[in-house]
Amino acid sequence: MAGKRKLSERPGGGSSDVQWCFSQVKGAMDDDVAEADIISTVEFNHTGELLATGDKGGRVVIFQQEPESKNQPQCRGEYNVYSTFQSHEPEFDYLKSLEIEEKINKIRWLPQKNAAQFLLSTNDKTIKLWKISERDKRPEGYNLKEEDGRYRDPNSVTTLRVPVLRPMDLMVEASPRRVFANAHTYHINSISVNSDHETYLSADDLRINLWHLEITDRSFNIVDIKPANMEELTEVITAAEFHPDQCNTFVYSSSKGTIRLCDMRASALCDQHAKMFEEPEDPNNRSFFSEIISSISDVKFSHSGRYMMTRDYLSVKIWDLNMETRPVETYQVHEYLRSKLCSLYENDCIFDKFECCWNGNDSVVMTGSYNNFFRMFDRDYRQDVTFEASRENSKPRSVLKPRKISTGGKRKKDEISVDSLDFNKKILHTAWHPLDNIIAVATTNNLYIFQDKLN
Amino acid sequence: MQCSAAPRITSGGQIENPLEHWLSITEKNANPVKAEEAKLKAKYPGLGQKPGGSDFLMKRLQKGQKYFDSGDYNMAKAKVKNKQLPVAGPEKNLVTGDHIPTPQDLPRTRKSSLVTSKLAGQI
Numbered sequence: 001m002a003g004k005r006k007l008s009e010r011p012g013g014g015s016s017d018v019q020w021c022f023s024q025v026k027g028a029m030d031d032d033v034a035e036a037d038i039i040s041t042v043e044f045n046h047t048g049e050l051l052a053t054g055d056k057g058g059r060v061v062i063f064q065q066e067p068e069s070k071n072q073p074q075c076r077g078e079y080n081v082y083s084t085f086q087s088h089e090p091e092f093d094y095l096k097s098l099e100i101e102e103k104i105n106k107i108r109w110l111p112q113k114n115a116a117q118f119l120l121s122t123n124d125k126t127i128k129l130w131k132i133s134e135r136d137k138r139p140e141g142y143n144l145k146e147e148d149g150r151y152r153d154p155n156s157v158t159t160l161r162v163p164v165l166r167p168m169d170l171m172v173e174a175s176p177r178r179v180f181a182n183a184h185t186y187h188i189n190s191i192s193v194n195s196d197h198e199t200y201l202s203a204d205d206l207r208i209n210l211w212h213l214e215i216t217d218r219s220f221n222i223v224d225i226k227p228a229n230m231e232e233l234t235e236v237i238t239a240a241e242f243h244p245d246q247c248n249t250f251v252y253s254s255s256k257g258t259i260r261l262c263d264m265r266a267s268a269l270c271d272q273h274a275k276m277f278e279e280p281e282d283p284n285n286r287s288f289f290s291e292i293i294s295s296i297s298d299v300k301f302s303h304s305g306r307y308m309m310t311r312d313y314l315s316v317k318i319w320d321l322n323m324e325t326r327p328v329e330t331y332q333v334h335e336y337l338r339s340k341l342c343s344l345y346e347n348d349c350i351f352d353k354f355e356c357c358w359n360g361n362d363s364v365v366m367t368g369s370y371n372n373f374f375r376m377f378d379r380d381y382r383q384d385v386t387f388e389a390s391r392e393n394s395k396p397r398s399v400l401k402p403r404k405i406s407t408g409g410k411r412k413k414d415e416i417s418v419d420s421l422d423f424n425k426k427i428l429h430t431a432w433h434p435l436d437n438i439i440a441v442a443t444t445n446n447l448y449i450f451q452d453k454l455n
Numbered sequence: 456m457q458c459s460a461a462p463r464i465t466s467g468g469q470i471e472n473p474l475e476h477w478l479s480i481t482e483k484n485a486n487p488v489k490a491e492e493a494k495l496k497a498k499y500p501g502l503g504q505k506p507g508g509s510d511f512l513m514k515r516l517q518k519g520q521k522y523f524d525s526g527d528y529n530m531a532k533a534k535v536k537n538k539q540l541p542v543a544g545p546e547k548n549l550v551t552g553d554h555i556p557t558p559q560d561l562p563r564t565r566k567s568s569l570v571t572s573k574l575a576g577q578i
Contacts, residue, residue: 026574027576059571084572098519099520187516205516206516233512233516234512236512285486287492288492288495288496288502289492292511338487338491341491342491342498345495
């Protein structure tokens with residue numbers, strides 16, 4: 001395997017020409033963060049024109065790329081509010097004495113089929129299909145009604161007139177079209193739309209269900225790892241995703257660091273995996289923390305469908321679907337945390353679930369870290385870079401400067417020491433525009449949008 | 456070379472991380488994770504034998520379960536004859552076990568936030 005090239009001294013990750021610039025930041029910039037404002041998911045749609053966020057308060061905000069600046073190289077990263085709605089509400093299950101949070105765990109867009117846009121949003125228990133449609137005309141001139149809706153006095157109606165459609169200010173409406181409820185005993189962590197555009201899967205800690213988008217009163221259980229005796233429980237499902245073009249294939253990851261690939265053609269219940277991906281552990285490295293930090297928090301197929309990426313606590317791994325024995329690439333996100341695991345366990349940070357994402361052509365992967373840092377790894381050039389999403393870097397079009405963390409005793413100027421990292425500032429959710437170098441990075445309650453500077 | 460395991464003395468005169476002080480330097484540098492593990496075991500000697508196993512997973516599966524069930528309620532009622540009723544503490548969420556909850560103790564189902572997200576507040 002080719003050795004790593006030296007870290008580039010030039011700013012910017014990805015190919016040596018790329019420089020990242022600040023474009024916009026959304027959300028309040030004060031320090032008073034209400035719990036409801038904590039961003040819990042970020043997702044571009046398939047064209048990148050729409051960007052959806054979900055928060056702990058159950059709300060969804062959709063941003064749209066500004067049509068006029070879409071084609072201007074310097075301001076392609078301009079997104080404005082398109083629609084916002086309350087997707088889920090807090091509930092209480094009286095039968096089980098269970099409080100059901102309204103926090104949106106995941107949003108997934110459906111590929112566009114007609115003028116309207118559709119997305120799936122889910123909390124711990126219920127998945128909803130939302131239709132987002134535009135209205136820019138309204139009928140005027142009814143025969144029997146006044147403009148305000150009151151019926152006209154029948155005696156005054158002496159002629160016949162037919163309503164005509166007149167333009168009006170654009171109105172974007174979101175309406176729930178399907179509610180997929182009561183299928184999960186445990187907490188939903190993933191949803192994934194199939195490439196057949198008709199079905200989707202939802203995964204909780206122990207089970208995965210297959211739904212048809214049109215049918216809400218039943219779903220098929222395709223994976224069930226619940227042991228007969230719960231005392232024997234050793235692992236849970238942490239994430240699941242359908243293959244981007246093979247409609248029969250999906251993967252799910254576990255808290256023990258394994259990924260299982262299943263083929264729905266093999267049997268109705270996919271408890272037997274077709275492939276299992278696991279990196280053998282060095283027995284010398286085994287510790288109390290081994291299993292916890294090996295738990296996979298996110299799994300994402302590459303756009304090509306040939307690779308998949310997993311995120312565990314300290315690293316990002318790229319797997320070739322044809323090789324189950326070990327990943328083909330491993331990138332350390334924040335290796336310096338290895339000597340802090342005790343305190344990270346005590347403050348629960350060791351259980352943080354970071355997500356990861358691919359760029360459009362699968363050449364660069366990105367994930368978040370602490371202190372509002374996020375990292376990019378260029379697979380082709382073998383370079384990596386760390387950036388910070390912060391108010392200080394929030395001048396329009398200012399170029400992001402790479403950050404460096406000092407791990408040794410001597411701290412160079414501009415470096416940040418590990419002990420001064422803020423572990424409350426975590427970037428768990430990031431998204432990459434499918435066709436362009438525009439990224440969305442969520443801090444606790446702000447959404448940053450960056451774009452590359454085309455020279 | 457600076458000894459990274461050297462004890463730091465706080466302004467109050469106490470040694471920070473006394474456990475680090477006693478670990479051998481080579482061991483700590485060779486495997487920082489083992490050192491972290493030793494630190495944790497020193498702080499919590501009763502920590503379970505199966506670290507990644509059932510305890511964590513059970514806690515994860517039971518997220519959201521906050522309220523008493525009738526079994527707890529009846530057990531607590533049976534104990535009332537023998538000892539004093541524990542008063543509801545500041546931890547309103549923990550209304551299980553010996554405590555007999557009253558309707559005032561149970562947190563009400565939160566209402567959904569009627570406020571628009573701050574993300575939508577700006578252009």
